[in-house]
Amino acid sequence: MxxxxxxxxxxxxxxxxxxxxxxxxxxxxxxxxxxxxxxxxxxxxxxxxxxxxxxxxxxxxxxxxxxxxxxxxxxxxxxxxxxxxxxxxxxxxxxxxxxxxxxxxxxxxxxxxxxxxxxxxxxxxxxxxxxxxxxxxxxxxxxxxxxxxxxxxxxxxxxxxxxxxxxxxxxxxxxxxxxxxxxxxxxxxxxxxxxxxxxxxxxxxxxxxxxxxxxxxxxxxxxxxxxxxxxxxxxxxxxxxxxxxxxxxxxxxxxxxxxxxxxxxxxxxxxxxxxxxxxxxxxxxxxxxxTEARVQLTMSRKDPEVKESALHIYDAQKRPERTFPSFVGKSVPGEKEPLHRLVDKDKQDDNRTKSIGECKKVWGNYTRSGLQCDEYPFASTREGSMKGDNRFSVRLIDGKDNLAGGKRINKTYTLNRVLDGDPFYVKITD
Structure with missing residues (x-):
């Protein structure tokens, strides 16, 4: 040869x-x-x-x-x-x-x-x-x-x-x-x-x-x-x-x-x-x-376990004018523009703290309501609320639904070996 x-x-x-x-x-x-x-x-x-x-x-x-x-x-x-x-x-x-x-x-x-x-x-x-x-x-x-x-x-x-x-x-x-x-x-x-x-x-x-x-x-x-x-x-x-x-x-x-x-x-x-x-x-x-494989988290608005999480993400991607914080021309990444995983626990906590603060601005004290502050993009992404561009959304949803959505995210990470900084997408189906 x-x-x-x-x-x-x-x-x-x-x-x-x-x-x-x-x-x-x-x-x-x-x-x-x-x-x-x-x-x-x-x-x-x-x-x-x-x-x-x-x-x-x-x-x-x-x-x-x-x-x-x-x-x-x-x-x-x-x-x-x-x-x-x-x-x-x-x-x-x-x-x-x-x-x-x-x-x-x-x-x-x-x-x-x-x-x-x-x-x-x-x-x-x-x-x-x-x-x-x-x-x-x-x-x-x-x-x-x-x-x-x-x-x-x-x-x-x-x-x-x-x-x-x-x-x-x-x-x-x-x-x-x-x-x-x-x-x-x-x-x-x-x-x-x-x-x-x-x-x-x-x-x-x-x-x-x-x-x-x-x-x-x-x-x-x-x-x-x-x-x-x-x-x-x-x-x-x-x-x-x-x-x-x-x-x-x-x-x-x-x-x-x-x-x-x-x-x-x-x-x-x-x-x-x-x-x-x-x-x-x-x-x-x-x-x-x-590494060129497309990693995608898919959730359905008809899935009873995560239907509220899915609806929130759908609104953020398709109808951002319905989400908070609200401003003209708002867009939220994740569907066509990828999100990127964040593994730093302290930075994740910073995202959650800011998101909870935004929820309280809109809905007040919800501690005993059984609801939780859902955030999208997720706290475990570099596009979370602390990024500083306000391209995020918060909403109060059922606590069990919110926890189930979090498990879906982590499962996507581990099944696809998504490391810090790796891109992935989120798709919501009917």
Whole structure:
């Protein structure tokens, strides 16, 4: 396999040639001469995205052929052992995640994929690549395949696993091209964000982080798993949550003995993960999360346990003119603008003290009423009443309802490993 440094040089060195080819493919008919800047293409064959190639050039290349069928036709002796293209997807990965990933195809095909939760993510990215001749004027082959990456972060362990696979491989070469010599490569790497991580932040990468194989090898053995871990001190430290913010990326290449690598595969996949040892405030003392997951507390106005809490939040978000303190143009965050967790107990108490004071200004002494002063945004957020912008609301509600609402908030924190400063949203349903 080529080294990581060699891959980087290949990718960087061909950036200009790639741009030139893309423009040529998008604008020129099959018989057109290469335009300025295309000289670098005269001695090489290049894969490009099919979407950049004029439709008339692909007229003879619109019938994908499964790789196994192609191999069978070329070599009858191998037909008995050739795997089918249907076997390529990662069958040993949780089927429910794969199904949901396919249902979110629009997001799943992006570089960060579809992030189901703080602990599950996936990418299903279809590729349709075209191999062009030396002058870039004739299509001589086409390659289709699907890339799957399933990510699993661990609540209770400083570990994240990625199962990557290449599947559904189909080819359409012209007679003079041998598609069994085409190959696909995946190259994983990681970087640590020192600015947001704790001291001595470390990540242990898997022993193997790259795989460059012929199409037939991918067809027979489509899956591989990478595990990243982060060491901790072995003990909880309330002054150091030992967080390590990490970006895991994957570059993809495709080519043949006569072709340079597929250029647009740099950063084909990226995943932001965080390892921490935050202690009890996060539920399990340590764990790992996908930080780009949307954390959301959902409450219903029809839920008898928290209906008054939910109505208060609904009014604050949708009808702030009905809330106190009252002023023209008031808006309260949490629905489209995130809230951020606050774990400092003293600052939480300061929020509560000010909110109670606001309640007393409006409703007087309510001590023996069975009601409690509900505040939104919550005292456990940086957007609480002490922030100083008056974008908050207070209301007297049933005490049991208020306590139940508080439990829902804490459950959201611990089930999602929401740490100090982490963003989250609040949604109220009917």
């Amino acid at each position: 080529p080294s990581r440094h060699r891959l980087a040089r290949l990718l960087q060195g061909a950036a200009a040639a790639t741009a030139a080819l893309t423009m040529l493919a998008a604008a020129a008919p099959a018989t057109a001469h290469p335009g300025p800047g295309s000289a670098a293409l005269s001695s090489e064959r290049v894969f490009v995205e099919a979407s950049t190639v004029p439709a008339e050039e692909l007229a003879d290349f619109n019938s994908p052929q499964p790789l196994a069928d192609y191999v069978r036709e070329r070599s009858p002796r191998r037909a008995a052992t050739a795997p089918t293209a249907a076997a390529a997807p990662a069958a040993d990965a949780p089927e429910e995640l794969r199904k949901q990933c396919a249902e979110h195809a629009g997001k799943a095909k992006g570089a960060k994929g579809w992030i189901k939760s703080r602990f599950e993510s996936c990418q299903k990215r279809p590729y349709d690549l075209v191999l062009r001749n030396k002058r870039g004027t004739e299509t001589i082959g086409r390659l289709w395949f699907d890339q799957w990456i399933l990510g699993f972060a661990q609540d209770g362990s400083r570990r994240v696993d990625y199962t990557s696979s290449i599947g559904n491989i189909r080819v359409q070469p012209i007679p003079s091209e041998d598609a069994t010599k085409w190959h696909i490569g995946q190259y994983f790497s990681h970087t640590i964000n020192a600015a947001t991580s704790g001291p001595d932040a470390k990540v242990n990468a898997p022993q193997t982080t790259s795989r460059d194989e012929l199409l037939g090898v991918w067809d027979r053995d489509p899956r591989w798993t990478l595990t990243y871990t982060s060491p901790d001190t072995g003990a909880f430290d309330p002054k150091n949550d030992q967080r390590v913010d990490t970006l895991v990326t994957m570059d993809l290449t495709a080519g043949s003995p006569n072709a340079t690598p597929f250029r647009d595969g740099v950063g084909a996949y990226r995943s932001n993960v965080r390892f921490d040892y935050a202690g009890q405030i996060a539920g399990k003392h340590k764990g790992t999360v996908f």
